[in-house]
Amino acid sequence: xxxxxxxxxxxxxxxxxxxxxxxxxxxxxxxxxxxxxxxxxxxxxxxxxxxxxxxxxxxxxxxxxxxxxxxxxxxxxxxxxxxxxxxxxxxxxxxxxxxxxxxxxxxxxxxxxxxxxxxxxxxxxxxxxxxxxxxxxxxxxxxxxxxxxxxxxxxxxxxxxxxxxxxxxxxxxxxxxxxxxxxxxxxxxxxxxxxxxxxxxxxxxxxxxxxxxxxxxxxxxxxxxxxxxxxxxxxxxxxxxxxxxxxxxxxxxxxxxxxxxxxxxxxxxxxxxxxxxxxxxxxxxxxxxxxxxxxxxxxxxxxxxxxxxxxxxxxxxxxxxxxxxxxxxxxxx
Amino acid sequence: xxxxxxxxxxxxxxxxxxxxxxxxxxxxxxxxxxxxxxxxxxxxxxxxxxxxxxxxxxxxxxxxxxxxxxxxxxxxxxxxxxxxxxxxxxxxxxxxxxxxxxxxxxxxxxxxxxxxxxxxxxxxxxxxxxxxxxxxxxxxxxxxxxxxxxxxxxxxxxxxxxxxxxxxxxxxxxxxxxxxxxxxxxxxxxxxxxxxxxxxxxxxxxxxxxxxxxxxxxxxxxxxxxxxxxxxxxxxxxxxxxxxxxxxxxxxx
Numbered sequence: 001x002x003x004x005x006x007x008x009x010x011x012x013x014x015x016x017x018x019x020x021x022x023x024x025x026x027x028x029x030x031x032x033x034x035x036x037x038x039x040x041x042x043x044x045x046x047x048x049x050x051x052x053x054x055x056x057x058x059x060x061x062x063x064x065x066x067x068x069x070x071x072x073x074x075x076x077x078x079x080x081x082x083x084x085x086x087x088x089x090x091x092x093x094x095x096x097x098x099x100x101x102x103x104x105x106x107x108x109x110x111x112x113x114x115x116x117x118x119x120x121x122x123x124x125x126x127x128x129x130x131x132x133x134x135x136x137x138x139x140x141x142x143x144x145x146x147x148x149x150x151x152x153x154x155x156x157x158x159x160x161x162x163x164x165x166x167x168x169x170x171x172x173x174x175x176x177x178x179x180x181x182x183x184x185x186x187x188x189x190x191x192x193x194x195x196x197x198x199x200x201x202x203x204x205x206x207x208x209x210x211x212x213x214x215x216x217x218x219x220x221x222x223x224x225x226x227x228x229x230x231x232x233x234x235x236x237x238x239x240x241x242x243x244x245x246x247x248x249x250x251x252x253x254x255x256x257x258x259x260x261x262x263x264x265x266x267x268x269x270x271x272x273x274x275x276x277x278x279x280x281x282x283x284x285x286x287x288x289x290x291x292x293x294x295x296x297x298x299x300x301x302x303x304x305x306x307x308x309x310x311x312x313x314x315x316x317x318x319x320x321x322x323x324x325x326x327x328x329x330x331x332x333x
Numbered sequence: 334x335x336x337x338x339x340x341x342x343x344x345x346x347x348x349x350x351x352x353x354x355x356x357x358x359x360x361x362x363x364x365x366x367x368x369x370x371x372x373x374x375x376x377x378x379x380x381x382x383x384x385x386x387x388x389x390x391x392x393x394x395x396x397x398x399x400x401x402x403x404x405x406x407x408x409x410x411x412x413x414x415x416x417x418x419x420x421x422x423x424x425x426x427x428x429x430x431x432x433x434x435x436x437x438x439x440x441x442x443x444x445x446x447x448x449x450x451x452x453x454x455x456x457x458x459x460x461x462x463x464x465x466x467x468x469x470x471x472x473x474x475x476x477x478x479x480x481x482x483x484x485x486x487x488x489x490x491x492x493x494x495x496x497x498x499x500x501x502x503x504x505x506x507x508x509x510x511x512x513x514x515x516x517x518x519x520x521x522x523x524x525x526x527x528x529x530x531x532x533x534x535x536x537x538x539x540x541x542x543x544x545x546x547x548x549x550x551x552x553x554x555x556x557x558x559x560x561x562x563x564x565x566x567x568x569x570x571x572x573x574x575x576x577x578x579x580x581x582x583x584x585x586x
Binding site for chain 1: 335337338340341342344345348349352416419420421423424425426427428429430431581585586
């Protein structure tokens with residue numbers, strides 16, 4: 001992805017320096033939602049989405065992900081608070097706000113008997129754009145739907161229907177794209193394809209907000225990650241910083257002969273014994289796992305050898321976003 | 334005004350009817366023809382004339398009204414219920430269009446379809462009986478206003494219904510009985526006095542009567558009363574729809 005490097009550093013400085021911070025493309029403040037049933041889906045949510053980023057919203061089922069997206073896109077009325085989309089209030093200036101947004105819903109919905117072509121063309125018109133068959137052709141080709149354009153939607157597979165929904169959302173050339181669980185129930189290959197499509201969109205300047213259950217997806221795609229739980233935004237952080245901050249790395253050594261205790265010579269290192277003394281575990285901060293980290297690990301291994309400890313095997317493991325996420329959600333609940 | 338969106342909805346809905354031409358057009362024409370055979374030929378041969386008009390010709394406006402009412406309601410209710418049922422309504426709700434434009438697209442298409450159908454039935458009737466339309470302009474006015482008003486009613490039903498059963502309920506339990514008892518096939522003069530009085534509470538009587546007047550210059554109630562009744566219907570439907578959209582009822586939780 002060499003072609004994206006010019007924009008990537010720019011984005012980073014934008015989000016990290018508060019002084020030169022540009023106006024967010026979406027500004028959510030004090031957003032709350034209580035359904036008629038009494039269920040409080042969102043509790044005073046504040047969130048800013050930066051222009052051109054891929055923002056992943058993570059959260060367990062019922063955390064409020066879909067409600068949040070639905071309010072921004074106009075499907076659900078908020079109980080309180082406001083959403084401003086590129087300077088336009090989503091309620092008082094809904095036309096301008098909604099025209100900028102494309103939404104790919106979680107549910108696979110389709111006008112069963114329509115053709116792919118007609119349904120995508122309809123979407124463009126619905127958003128008030130003059131017909132542009134060239135653009136629709138481009139969208140369909142980018143999503144490998146061109147060959148299926150004359151097919152009725154009912155004849156398509158689940159993965160293809162998902163692509164049609166994306167095509168519909170892109171038909172009016174939105175600046176902001178919401179993907180609500182875009183790869184739920186999609187096979188691995190198609191998931192990779194979709195990630196590719198999303199990256200290309202981002203490279204063309206589209207801001208992307210996706211919700212997902214798959215931590216792998218957020219880890220792979222996102223620039224920033226927000227975690228929502230119980231209707232509250234628990235954390236918003238750049239992915240890399242999040243991984244650095246909360247991620248720890250472990251070096252595991254499988255010993256040739258079990259140890260009763262960590263030798264005193266090595267006591268100043270954060271070493272622990274596991275599996276009845278058969279395994280020696282070294283835990284260290286992933287953020288120091290750069291050049292200096294490697295030096296310290298090789299030094300550690302020298303010390304271990306010098307202490308007369310022999311090992312059969314070793315491996316390292318970095319805590320994944322999933323570990324971080326599970327810990328976060330567990331902490332709060 | 335997002336005319337592009339209104340046009341998109343309108344064209345999309347009309348295209349749907351084009352695809353289902355058989356049920357949209359041919360089946361109402363066939364059922365109307367059956368009414369002519371049964372009521373016009375079989376029964377009509379025993380009833381000489383009603384207020385100076387042959388029975389076959391007398392029932393034409395009533396038949397058109399019957400079709401207009403039922404088709405407007407079913408077209409419009411299905412048109413909005415279906416996307417709600419399949420979930421594709423999300424797209425309409427997320428689009429930069431106003432409630433008014435949504436109604437214009439969906440109800441406009443439904444009303445157009447039933448108005449066209451009304452004219453097709455009129456053409457079909459021409460094969461069976463001699464037709465003279467005394468007030469063609471008023472005839473068109475009644476036709477269009479009725480199609481519009483009952484399409485609005487259908488739209489309301491389509492939004493209210495959360496199951497196919499409910500979708501059928503109102504047309505089956507209310508619209509059809511009111512239409513059959515609304516003087517489609519008879520003049521209310523034929524009824525005993527008590528029932529004449531009861532019938533006047535049926536709004537459809539006013540529609541059929543006014544529509545028939547535009548054909549033959551004969552009516553059960555005054556034309557002004559008929560127009561006022563359609564106006565009231567229209568106003569009530571519009572008020573309900575604006576309430577639906579103001580509160581987000583069944584559309585935006």
